[in-house]
Amino acid sequence: MEKPWATLGVDLHLEPTGHGLRRGLTDALREAVRSGRLAPGTRLPSSRTLAADLGIARNTVADAYADLVAEGWLTARQGSGTRVAERAVVPPSGAPPQRRERHRPVYDLRPGSPDLASFPRTEWLKAARRAVTAAPNDALGYGDSRGRVELRTALAGYLARSRGVRTDPERILVVAGFAHGLQVLGTVLRARGARTVAVESYRLDVHEKRLTTAGLRTRPLPFDRLGTDPSPLTDEGAVLLTPAHQFPMGVPLHHDRRAAVVDWARHTGGLVLEDDYDGEFRYDRQPVGALQGLDPDHVVYLGTASKSLAPGLRLAWMVLPPGLAEEAAAAKGEIDTCGVLDQLTLAEFLTSGAYDRQVRSARLRYRRRRDALVEALADRAPDAHVTGIAAGLHAVVNLPPGTEQSVVRAAAWQGLAVHGLSFFRHQDAIADPQDALVVGYATPPDHAWTGALDALCRVLP
Amino acid sequence: MEKPWATLGVDLHLEPTGHGLRRGLTDALREAVRSGRLAPGTRLPSSRTLAADLGIARNTVADAYADLVAEGWLTARQGSGTRVAERAVVPPSGAPPQRRERHRPVYDLRPGSPDLASFPRTEWLKAARRAVTAAPNDALGYGDSRGRVELRTALAGYLARSRGVRTDPERILVVAGFAHGLQVLGTVLRARGARTVAVESYRLDVHEKRLTTAGLRTRPLPFDRLGTDPSPLTDEGAVLLTPAHQFPMGVPLHHDRRAAVVDWARHTGGLVLEDDYDGEFRYDRQPVGALQGLDPDHVVYLGTASKSLAPGLRLAWMVLPPGLAEEAAAAKGEIDTCGVLDQLTLAEFLTSGAYDRQVRSARLRYRRRRDALVEALADRAPDAHVTGIAAGLHAVVNLPPGTEQSVVRAAAWQGLAVHGLSFFRHQDAIADPQDALVVGYATPPDHAWTGALDALCRVLP
Numbered sequence: 001m002e003k004p005w006a007t008l009g010v011d012l013h014l015e016p017t018g019h020g021l022r023r024g025l026t027d028a029l030r031e032a033v034r035s036g037r038l039a040p041g042t043r044l045p046s047s048r049t050l051a052a053d054l055g056i057a058r059n060t061v062a063d064a065y066a067d068l069v070a071e072g073w074l075t076a077r078q079g080s081g082t083r084v085a086e087r088a089v090v091p092p093s094g095a096p097p098q099r100r101e102r103h104r105p106v107y108d109l110r111p112g113s114p115d116l117a118s119f120p121r122t123e124w125l126k127a128a129r130r131a132v133t134a135a136p137n138d139a140l141g142y143g144d145s146r147g148r149v150e151l152r153t154a155l156a157g158y159l160a161r162s163r164g165v166r167t168d169p170e171r172i173l174v175v176a177g178f179a180h181g182l183q184v185l186g187t188v189l190r191a192r193g194a195r196t197v198a199v200e201s202y203r204l205d206v207h208e209k210r211l212t213t214a215g216l217r218t219r220p221l222p223f224d225r226l227g228t229d230p231s232p233l234t235d236e237g238a239v240l241l242t243p244a245h246q247f248p249m250g251v252p253l254h255h256d257r258r259a260a261v262v263d264w265a266r267h268t269g270g271l272v273l274e275d276d277y278d279g280e281f282r283y284d285r286q287p288v289g290a291l292q293g294l295d296p297d298h299v300v301y302l303g304t305a306s307k308s309l310a311p312g313l314r315l316a317w318m319v320l321p322p323g324l325a326e327e328a329a330a331a332k333g334e335i336d337t338c339g340v341l342d343q344l345t346l347a348e349f350l351t352s353g354a355y356d357r358q359v360r361s362a363r364l365r366y367r368r369r370r371d372a373l374v375e376a377l378a379d380r381a382p383d384a385h386v387t388g389i390a391a392g393l394h395a396v397v398n399l400p401p402g403t404e405q406s407v408v409r410a411a412a413w414q415g416l417a418v419h420g421l422s423f424f425r426h427q428d429a430i431a432d433p434q435d436a437l438v439v440g441y442a443t444p445p446d447h448a449w450t451g452a453l454d455a456l457c458r459v460l461p
Numbered sequence: 462m463e464k465p466w467a468t469l470g471v472d473l474h475l476e477p478t479g480h481g482l483r484r485g486l487t488d489a490l491r492e493a494v495r496s497g498r499l500a501p502g503t504r505l506p507s508s509r510t511l512a513a514d515l516g517i518a519r520n521t522v523a524d525a526y527a528d529l530v531a532e533g534w535l536t537a538r539q540g541s542g543t544r545v546a547e548r549a550v551v552p553p554s555g556a557p558p559q560r561r562e563r564h565r566p567v568y569d570l571r572p573g574s575p576d577l578a579s580f581p582r583t584e585w586l587k588a589a590r591r592a593v594t595a596a597p598n599d600a601l602g603y604g605d606s607r608g609r610v611e612l613r614t615a616l617a618g619y620l621a622r623s624r625g626v627r628t629d630p631e632r633i634l635v636v637a638g639f640a641h642g643l644q645v646l647g648t649v650l651r652a653r654g655a656r657t658v659a660v661e662s663y664r665l666d667v668h669e670k671r672l673t674t675a676g677l678r679t680r681p682l683p684f685d686r687l688g689t690d691p692s693p694l695t696d697e698g699a700v701l702l703t704p705a706h707q708f709p710m711g712v713p714l715h716h717d718r719r720a721a722v723v724d725w726a727r728h729t730g731g732l733v734l735e736d737d738y739d740g741e742f743r744y745d746r747q748p749v750g751a752l753q754g755l756d757p758d759h760v761v762y763l764g765t766a767s768k769s770l771a772p773g774l775r776l777a778w779m780v781l782p783p784g785l786a787e788e789a790a791a792a793k794g795e796i797d798t799c800g801v802l803d804q805l806t807l808a809e810f811l812t813s814g815a816y817d818r819q820v821r822s823a824r825l826r827y828r829r830r831r832d833a834l835v836e837a838l839a840d841r842a843p844d845a846h847v848t849g850i851a852a853g854l855h856a857v858v859n860l861p862p863g864t865e866q867s868v869v870r871a872a873a874w875q876g877l878a879v880h881g882l883s884f885f886r887h888q889d890a891i892a893d894p895q896d897a898l899v900v901g902y903a904t905p906p907d908h909a910w911t912g913a914l915d916a917l918c919r920v921l922p
Contacts, residue, residue, distance in 0.1 A: 022747070023747060026747065030625060030750065030754070034627070034754070063746070067746070067747055067749070067750075069716050070713065070716050070749045071625070071716070071719070071749050071750040071754070071755070072716050072719040072720045072723070072752070072755050073755070075716075075720075085720060112603070113602055113603070116598040116599065116601040116602055117598045119598075119601050121593055121594060124593070124802075125589065125590055125593055125594075128586065128589060129586055132582055132585070132586055133582065133586075137577040137578045137580075137906065138577065139773060140577040140580050140771035140772070140773040140774075141574055141577055141771070141772050141773060142573070142574065142767075142772045142773075143772075143773060164491060164532070166495070176637070176798040176799075176800075177798070179794070180794075180798060183794075252531065255530050255531050255532070255533050255536075258532070258533040259533050259546065262533070285524070285528070286483070286484055286487065286528055288528070288531045288532050289491065289528075289532040291533070293491070293495070293532070294532070294533050294534070306603075310601035310602070311601070311602050311603045311604075312600060312601040312602060312603075312604060312800065312801035312802065313601075313800050313801070313802065314798055314799060314800045314801070315800070333640070333641075333644075337637040337638070337641060337775055337798060338637075338775060338800070339637075339773065339774050339775045339776070339799070339800045339803045340773035340774070340775070341585075341773065341774065341803060342800045342802060342803060445598065
């Protein structure tokens with residue numbers, strides 16, 4: 001007589017594995033059903049028969065059958081024995097969706113990222129060790145939706161010292177990046193009845209998307225040589241600005257306009273959303289203090305670790321006016337969305353002075369790169385010149401009229417990724433059109449910087 | 462003649478600090494304006510006069526004035542010198558909002574949290590060191606919105622091995638906790654036109670809120686001694702279930718009902734959302750495999766590190782049917798919301814076997830606690846008894862009819878936080894009312910467990 005198991009046409013190689021015989025049998029049977037080798041309706045040998053066949057204890061087989069009945073792979077009915085469940089088990093349909101591997105440029109001068117190779121891994125791990133070792137057990141639980149108090153306290157001190165921000169830890173909200181913060185603010189503004197947020201004529205479109213997702217329209221303010229002009233502001237619920245260093249144009253907001261924006265907010269009850277993405281990076285002088293310092297009741301300050309450390313940390317912060325802190329925390333959700341271990345590590349990084357050291361060292365690195373860019377262009381591309389203040393992680397390189405698109409295309413041929421200024425222009429921008437590149441000189445690692453600069457010079461007119 | 466500075470009534474103690482004289486002067490002046498000691502409109506001494514007065518270089522004063530003009534604290538007009546800006550600078554209104562410190566119970570037996578004291582800090586830090594040291598620079602940048610590929614790959618292997626989940630890394634989405642995942646799914650379902658999600662009669666209300674926030678209604682399914690009954694399912698867009706271990710009732714979904722749910726999904730195109738929050742914790746036998754294994758095209762599997770490691774990590778995962786993976790990744794947003802360092806560390810934790818070791822050790826700890834609970838109740842509270850399977854991090858303790866509220870109140874008097882079953886009951890629940898406690902025996906640290914169990918026994922009838 002043929003072995004009952006073999007009649008099923010299933011190879012059953014049972015080895016006493018780490019999982020045990022029962023587990024091994026269960027897995028093998030499940031796989032046989034799953035793959036269709038055991039067809040729906042197939043009657044299985046009785047546990048006694050199969051046990052004898054396999055030379056194992058009958059209970060082991062009975063247990064494996066019971067497991068698979070509980071999971072729904074098999075059915076057991078009085079009188080009809082154990083069968084493969086009737087529902088056809090289908091494999092996941094089709095091949096897994098293949099994402100096209102993004103074309104990797106040889107050199108990347110798109111703005112938005114710091115030099116990731118200079119992330120202070122060793123210092124960060126040291127801070128992590130101190131922070132995680134010292135953390136109370138409670139810190140590992142479901143947290144305060146505003147973020148860990150250790151981090152909010154460290155930020156309150158740091159922001160007052162470095163950016164002139166006036167706050168206390170109670171009004172700080174830790175978020176998973178600037179865009180997440182903007183999403184929270186969009187929700188709050190929409191809930192308060194706002195319909196429109198004024199934005200700058202040049203800006204990042206992904207930020208705009210966060211506002212439109214929340215149900216808000218955006219209306220651009222004019223941009224001229226003094227920066228963004230707030231005079232058309234009327235009854236918008238809020239205005240989103242980059243006062244210290246306009247992104248991407250690279251100029252600070254003129255002091256009269258700083259004053260005008262705050263006055264507008266005070267008179268209309270509107271909110272100023274201050275995107276201070278690179279406020280720590282000014283090379284020619286002490287950075288202009290945060291606008292928030294002028295009026296903490298009407299300005300929301302937004303800062304981030306994405307430029308000073310790394311975007312991968314997904315850590316940013318908002319400083320909120322008193323009346324708004326609770327609303328924003330509620331909009332963020334009941335549960336903190338940022339991992340506490342990184343929050344505690346960043347708090348330790350700030351209070352130990354490691355953060356300041358990292359910013360100083362990055363400032364020196366990027367300043368040198370900006371100087372090299374200015375020099376190289378003066379030398380090799382006299383028709384292109386760098387505009388804006390000596391600050392930040394990117395510069396605008398003006399081009400002769402009508403050449404932007406061809407330069408960007410030429411760059412692509414050289415394996416150089418770089419954005420033209422038009423990439424950042426609002427569709428309803430109120431600003432004289434201008435041909436330019438936005439060069440993120442912080443993006444490449446040190447070893448690729450010279451090559452990237454060379455490639456850039458080759459494609460400039 | 463009086464010193465010009467003194468006429469302003471401002472004490473100016475300038476010390477050559479680490480920030481330099483200019484920075485010190487700027488900070489002191491800003492603070493004087495901010496605090497109101499220098500009133501709006503006040504004319505400042507000329508830079509020449511003040512420099513002589515303070516015994517410092519004139520340029521230093523001129524630079525400090527220029528900084529503060531740029532920031533908006535001072536104004537400089539041809540002919541009228543430098544003045545304090547006219548806009549009154551107001552301090553943030555009122556005192557910071559004080560959150561009431563939540564009353565801290567002496568003992569906490571509310572379910573939902575693992576024993577945080579047993580989080581493997583040392584092992585985690587070791588894994589972090591390996592993972593952060595080995596990570597490519599790119600990992601620190603703006604990430605794939607699905608989460609790091611290292612983690613998705615490690616999860617695909619682990620979930621297949623431990624829970625019978627069928628997937629590949631392409632269809633896994635890393636999220637910041639189960640609730641975040643549910644929010645993403647709610648958005649997707651709403652965008653697909655779903656109006657209603659079927660839920661269980663007993664459930665966590667915070668999960669329901671995530672669905673209602675996305676614009677969905679919830680409709681409870683009946684619950685009886687076989688678990689949740691899916692037979693009333695009709696055209697709901699989805700059903701949210703805890704098949705391996707109903708939360709909080711503690712029973713597995715009967716195998717006929719597992720089959721019926723999958724059949725419903727297949728025939729109607731609905732989705733089954735499988736909340737496998739504690740699937741790794743079964744004490745009497747091998748856990749029932751994931752429902753997802755029966756039909757990866759119609760079941761979304763959701764797992765979390767919140768029970769196996771710690772909620773503070775804010776790491777959970779979804780395994781999505783092929784057609785849904787891209788939609789859900791888009792709904793999650795363009796940018797990953799989970800810190801990459803913790804993602805890489807968890808991947809290392811999984812592949813190195815440290816995760817399995819932690820789960821085994823936790824399983825042993827919680828099993829002992831459950832056994833102690835059953836024994837103590839049999840001994841000291843004969844009218845209360847534990848129901849449900851030997852699994853998970855909590856147990857339902859049945860009480861005599863009409864006693865639940867008084868037991869919960871008595872517990873509060875003893876400093877013992879514990880939820881009655883009614884806390885988890887849907888407002889439209891279809892289930893016989895039942896008096897019971899839901900005891901989260903995993904919540905206390907080891908040293909508090911015996912005390913918590915004693916306190917519980919004291920308040921039971």
